[in-house]
Structure formats: C-alpha cells, structure tokens
Amino acid sequence: MSPGFFFVRVVSMLSRVCGLFIALTISAPGAELALSFGNSASDEIPAGFTNVVAGKGGPGVWKVVMDELPSAFAPLTDKAPVVSRRAVLAQTAMDVTDEHFPMLVYTKETFDDFTLTTKFKLVEGVSEQMAGVVFRYQDEKNFYVMRASGLGNNVRFYKVVEGVRSQPIGPSVPVARRVWYELKLECRGNKITGWLNGEPVIPELMDTSFKSGRIGFWTKSDSVSYFTDAKITFTPRESPAQVLVRDTVAKNPRLVGLKIYLLNEQGEPRVVASRDEQEVGEAGGEAEKTVITGGKLFYGKGQETVTVVQPLRDRNGEPIAAVRLIMTSFPGQTQQSALQRALPIVKSMQARVRSLDELR
Numbered sequence: 001m002s003p004g005f006f007f008v009r010v011v012s013m014l015s016r017v018c019g020l021f022i023a024l025t026i027s028a029p030g031a032e033l034a035l036s037f038g039n040s041a042s043d044e045i046p047a048g049f050t051n052v053v054a055g056k057g058g059p060g061v062w063k064v065v066m067d068e069l070p071s072a073f074a075p076l077t078d079k080a081p082v083v084s085r086r087a088v089l090a091q092t093a094m095d096v097t098d099e100h101f102p103m104l105v106y107t108k109e110t111f112d113d114f115t116l117t118t119k120f121k122l123v124e125g126v127s128e129q130m131a132g133v134v135f136r137y138q139d140e141k142n143f144y145v146m147r148a149s150g151l152g153n154n155v156r157f158y159k160v161v162e163g164v165r166s167q168p169i170g171p172s173v174p175v176a177r178r179v180w181y182e183l184k185l186e187c188r189g190n191k192i193t194g195w196l197n198g199e200p201v202i203p204e205l206m207d208t209s210f211k212s213g214r215i216g217f218w219t220k221s222d223s224v225s226y227f228t229d230a231k232i233t234f235t236p237r238e239s240p241a242q243v244l245v246r247d248t249v250a251k252n253p254r255l256v257g258l259k260i261y262l263l264n265e266q267g268e269p270r271v272v273a274s275r276d277e278q279e280v281g282e283a284g285g286e287a288e289k290t291v292i293t294g295g296k297l298f299y300g301k302g303q304e305t306v307t308v309v310q311p312l313r314d315r316n317g318e319p320i321a322a323v324r325l326i327m328t329s330f331p332g333q334t335q336q337s338a339l340q341r342a343l344p345i346v347k348s349m350q351a352r353v354r355s356l357d358e359l360r
Helices: 240-251 286-294 335-350
Strands: 015-017 020-027 030-036 049-055 062-070 083-091 100-111 114-124 130-139 142-149 154-161 180-188 191-196 199-206 213-218 224-234 255-263 269-274 298-301 305-313 319-328
Touching: 062 224, 083 100, 100 130, 100 224, 114 130, 114 213, 130 180, 130 224, 142 180, 142 191, 142 213, 154 191, 154 199, 213 224, 240 255, 240 269, 240 335, 255 286, 269 286, 286 298, 286 305, 286 319, 298 335, 305 335, 319 335
Parallel strands: none
Antiparallel strands: 015 020, 020 030, 030 224, 049 100, 062 083, 083 224, 100 213, 114 180, 114 224, 130 142, 130 213, 142 154, 180 191, 191 199, 255 269, 255 319, 298 305, 305 319
C-alpha cells in the first residue's frame, strides 16, 4: 500500500432505515455512495431524503415498491432467471398539474465534483412520462436537471435560477415506457456531461450558476417513474465547521480537544466538527444543549485538563452552536483563568461565523 493511500469501510454510515440501504466507501481519490432500497416495499419516504416540489401543485408521493430488473449476472443455465425482483424507489402521484416537478432530494451530503449513475424506468403518465436527476440543488427555485422523456423521446439538460428555467439542451433519443435505462451524469468544476445507456447525450457543457449542491430524483406532472441502483462517486467535501476547527487548532496547538456541536432536527446536540474527526456525529449532552439554547457557559476540571463549553454566536449575538475546548491544566488553574484562556479562541472562531448556515 503506497504512502498516503487509505481505504475505509465506514460502518457507521451503513444502515437500513425505512427500506434504504446506504453504503459509503472512502478511498484516496474520493468516496463512493451507493443508494439502494432494501428488500421490501414501504410507504415511507426513505431516510435521508426530503420530499420537495418545484413549480405548481403538491409534493409527489414517493415510496419503495417491488419490481423486476434484469439480472446483473449472466445466467448459468438456460433455465436460470434473467430478471430479479427487487425494491426500487417510485414516484406514484399522478398530478396532471402543468409545471409540476416532484423531487426527492438526498440531504445527508452536499456534492462538489461527482459522477452519478442510476437506473430509471418510465411506468405511467398521460400528460408526461419523464424521469431524471436534480443536482447541485440549492432549493426548489435553484438547481440543475438532466431528464429523459418517453412522450418527447429526448434527453434534456436545463437549469432553474430563481424559479426561471433555461432553454433545455439535448438530443432526440428513443425512450420506451416500461424499460430500464441507465442515466449517467458527471460534474467537474463548471463542466457537465451526460450519458444514456453508455452513449453520450449531453456533450460537455459549461455553467457557473452552482458550484455545489445536493442530488436527488426528479419527475414531472403525472409521470409515474421508478429509480434504482443509484451510485455517486465524489470528492468528499469538508464542512465549514470542520475547516474552522482545523484552522483554530493550527493557531492554538496546545488545545487538547476542540469540538463544535449543533442541534439536529430532533433538538439533540451532535458533534459536527472535531479535532478528532472520528468523533463527528457523536451525541452531546445537556451541557451542550443548554449552551446552544440558553447561551450559558460550562466549566469542568480533570486531573490534567480543563474543559470549557461556550456558545458560538451569530452576527446578531444569538447562540447557534456550542464549542467544547479541552486545554491542559496547570498548578493553580481556576475557573476564571480557564475562561480567560478560552475566550480569545472562541472570539476568533466567532469572527468567521455570521450565521448557522455558515457552519453546515
């Protein structure tokens, strides 16, 4: 194994929740995220996704259903099955509203450069039969799309900026109903390229509207569409909070430990950045929660270290995060002196943070 190369199978990111199977593999050039949908049907939206809609109409109805897919392996005998029955993601609402774009967006990662492959199938639809991917998604009014149309028999790329859609770009290509296709998309810097079943359909385009964003599945109007075997190869993105911790530790090498906590959707404190990156994702305690919700300070003294937990405030002075600093102790160390040591460190961090969004 050459110096600098590492390979980690991240078990903590491997889970089955609401039919979703997530596997994250990290290697030297980047990471690979595989999304499949378990072994059984489920009416629940897979964990890690959010249901959004662009344009008019209500959100789509996303669920996991069972469907037949071509086998990934050559049959050993002429009697071996050529298809397998598996769980796939489906958008099943048939809302005929025009300019109606249901999307299911993956929220656990933001992507800069990446390559995405996924299989899709157009199942039903009277006014539309479309399926695709939304990428570098900012919100429901700002994103890129690459999609295929069965009624239009074409593949198109377009962008939406502040709710205004650009002129679609792409070729006429036969896209049959009830047939599985593979869509591949690559983003490198401001370059965007797309393939359908291995054939280039979106030549290299250049656009600077969005440098990074989330990825998701996309449909239009009354399209009933299925998706499966989504795989994303990407360059891991260092969070702003982790950058802040790294820079702070570099300026203060005597810090034994440094962590930043944010409240999750359930109101529980979680480590979002740490000097020891293995601690990211760990739960905090009542001290961190009280610091974030009430702006209080905490102090603790061990045999060789002292710990201070202080709020990190936004530009309006409101606490948005908790910072836990662990420093070496010295003879005669008091609470007041520990707070005095911690205060300039937290102030320098705070000077770089204007809002909660700048930590995520």
